[in-house]
Amino acid sequence: MSVVISKQLSLTFQTNDGPVHALKDVSLEVEKGDFVSFIGPSGCGKTTFLRCMADLEHPTGGAITVNGVSAEEARL
Numbered sequence: 001m002s003v004v005i006s007k008q009l010s011l012t013f014q015t016n017d018g019p020v021h022a023l024k025d026v027s028l029e030v031e032k033g034d035f036v037s038f039i040g041p042s043g044c045g046k047t048t049f050l051r052c053m054a055d056l057e058h059p060t061g062g063a064i065t066v067n068g069v070s071a072e073e074a075r076l
Contacts, residue, residue, distance in 0.1 A: 003067055004030040004053060010061035011048055022048040025062070 011023040023045045030036055038046040051057040052064055055071040066074035 001032045002029050003032050006062065006064040008062035009052060009059050009064055011052060011057060012060045
C-alpha cells in the first residue's frame with residue numbers, strides 16, 4: 001500500500017526576477033513501512049516537497065496524494 005504518491009509534481013514561484021522552479025516533474029512512491037530520506041544541497045527542493053505533502057504549499061503542476069487522498073484532505 002502506498003502512503004505517499006507524487007506524479008510529475010511541480011512548483012514554480014513567481015518572483016520579481018522571474019520564475020523560480022522549486023520542483024519540476026517529481027515522481028515518487030512511498031510504500032507503508034518504507035524509510036525515506038531526502039538528501040541534497042541547499043535549495044534543491046527537499047523542504048518544498050515536504051511542504052507540498054503537508055498542504056503548506058500548493059503545486060503548480062502534477063499531483064500528490066497522502067494515504068490515498070489529496071494533501072489538503074489528509075491535512076484536514
